[in-house]
Amino acid sequence: MKIAFIVEKFPALTETFILNQAIGLIECGHDVDIYASYRDDTEKVHPDVIKYDLLAHTYYLQKVPEKYFLRVLQAIWLIVKNINKAPLAVVRSLNFFKYGKSAISLRLFYSILAFLDSQPYDIIHCQFGMYGIEGMIFRELGAIQGKLITTFRGYDISWYVQEYGDDVYKELFRKGDLFLTNCNFFRDRAIKIGCKDSKIIVHGSGIDCDKFKFKKRYFNSIVKSHNQANNSKxxxxxxxxxxxxxxxxxxxxxxxxxxxxxxxxxxxxxxxxxxxxxxxxxxxxxxxxxxxxxxxxxxxxxxxxxxxxxxxxxxxxxxxxxxxxxxxxxxxxxxxxxxxxxxxxxxxxxxxxxxxxxxxxxxxxxxxxxxxxxxxxxxxxxxxxxxxxxxxxxxxxxxYNMHKLNQELVNIYQQVSGNLIN
Missing domain, CATH: 3.40.50.2000 (Glycogen Phosphorylase B;)
Incomplete structure (x- = not known):
């Protein structure tokens, strides 16, 4: 299968759950492309990013010039350059009647440029709810093709909902193909604000238990400070x-x-x-x-x-x-x-x-x-x-063994995309 991840930032030290999924899919023989808004602001990089050459399959959204005049001039050149790749997607991204400020500001147009060279995907997997909304719009514009899956992970189904209201995902719940949450707590919340229970399942975030090896923890009970000290810590x-x-x-x-x-x-x-x-x-x-x-x-x-x-x-x-x-x-x-x-x-x-x-x-x-x-x-x-x-x-x-969960994810993808293996 050919799979696209849409994320906020990549690589990110604090989001190894996304990295673990990407690696698991690659090890299962699938192609994974990652679309991100920007890189993390730390020089430290997880070694698996290098081991699997993931940056070669990572595409960053086009930066938007701050000054509107320059933004328009550059957009004209980019439209001429890219119009033959996906003319409908380019024209639709400029529809300010439907997309309002994001179209008028040209930010929507700049956002779709990273996708115009992409082939159709079996699965578009959006990590976090707000990027599910973006994936929904990109697919609606015709900039990317594939079944749309969104994973809710925490702040997107708590803070984001409180900030923007219970209806913030109303359209996504209607147009998305499947939704995942990393716990029952957030699944229940998604259903409460409008997701059909038949379209959402719990799929936990896994870790590599082979790397985080078990060790018996022994220590001596420490004596209190007003008694004789001891060297154990x-x-x-x-x-x-x-x-x-x-x-x-x-x-x-x-x-x-x-x-x-x-x-x-x-x-x-x-x-x-x-x-x-x-x-x-x-x-x-x-x-x-x-x-x-x-x-x-x-x-x-x-x-x-x-x-x-x-x-x-x-x-x-x-x-x-x-x-x-x-x-x-x-x-x-x-x-x-x-x-x-x-x-x-x-x-x-x-x-x-x-x-x-x-x-x-x-x-x-x-x-x-x-x-x-x-x-x-x-x-x-x-x-x-x-x-x-x-x-x-x-x-x-x-x-939470990531190898088991990654195979479960492959099975989910196959069911959603119709690529079932007998």
Whole structure:
């Protein structure tokens, strides 16, 4: 099959779920092209991007000149140059009666240029709902052909809906061929705002369990600070963007509270974001710079190395003020796959991944005391970490193994496109 991915940015270190799907499809013998608005703003690149030469199959949308006069002049030249490739698509993109500002501004015309040399696809897979809307329009214009599948992953079915209203996907739900969500929580939400339950299924985001290898986590219970110190350390880690939805402020304050009792605790936070300065101020204010580190972005192997030397993983996601919510996050799956005891929140799709008291602990959102209590409980009952680690690995391997999920995705594509193999 020939498959097109429409995404916001590629490659992106924070969206390995898209990379995993692309690689899985290639390994199954299918052709994958990726259409993105721009590249990520980090120099770090996942090694599989290079291994599979994915940039050679990635096409970026044409940049639009800021000055309208220059935009018009360049558009005239581009129309002359491309009119023979897809004349109807070019003419339709200029229909301001139907497409309003996006046509008048010429942004719609510039957007379709990347697609004009493409062959018909069996599947057009749009990653995130807003790019499903774009894919729907591109297909409607005739710039791209194929069955349209859209995956809802988090902010597109939470914040985006709150921002633009429950009807924002009304037309997409009608014209799209199939919809996927990465958890039941978001499937239910999509149905609530108008998607037919017969057109939407849950297809989880997988990880490579062979790379995130399981290891039994052993550590000695740490003595309290007012008693004799001991040299063993408890390594705690969080991976995620430093934004409100990830709730990292609350895990940081919880660790600071734990440090008042146990001194041999270290906390590493992997990620970047607009809250970095705020978190750094908290670290400085509580004088815990020797115990808490903001590590910035790390590539996959660097993350694996950090997880391999850690004991507890915290995913303190919260519903942000703008309504943004998380699915069962891949960073949590990676930690569980490697046998870490995890602490998550009763938030979004996370309870579908973590079974409270079995494969980890779940606490209320923004509850610093509850997070601290669970950390202390794990420190004082280290044998629980081992049993939780085993349960977590087993669950992730069964439900989120990317090789199984990628084959499931191929089956979905074949059913939607009609390319069924007997």
């Amino acid at each position: 408890i390594q705690i880690v969080t991976t995620g963007r430093l934004i409100e939805k990830k709730g990292i402020e609350y895990s940081l304050l919880a660790v600071i509270k734990v440090l008042n009792i146990y001194q041999n605790v270290e906390y590493k936070i992997i990620g970047k974001g607009y809250l970095e300065e705020h978190l750094q101020k908290l670290i400085h204010e509580f004088a815990v710079g020797d115990k808490v580190q903001l590590l910035g972005w790390k590539n996959q192997q660097e993350i694996i190395d950090i997880l391999d030397n850690s004991h507890i993983f915290i995913a303190p996601s919260v519903t942000s003020k703008d309504g943004n919510q998380d699915a069962p996050v891949n960073t949590l799956k990676e930690a569980m796959s490697m046998g870490l005891a995890v602490i998550g929140t009763h938030h979004g799709g996370i309870p579908e991944l973590v079974e409270d008291g079995v494969s980890g602990f779940l606490v209320p959102e923004r509850d610093v005391d509850a997070i601290a209590d669970k950390i202390i409980y794990l420190i004082e009952n280290p044998e629980i970490c081992l049993s939780m680690g085993k349960a977590g690995r087993s669950y992730v391997e069964k439900h």
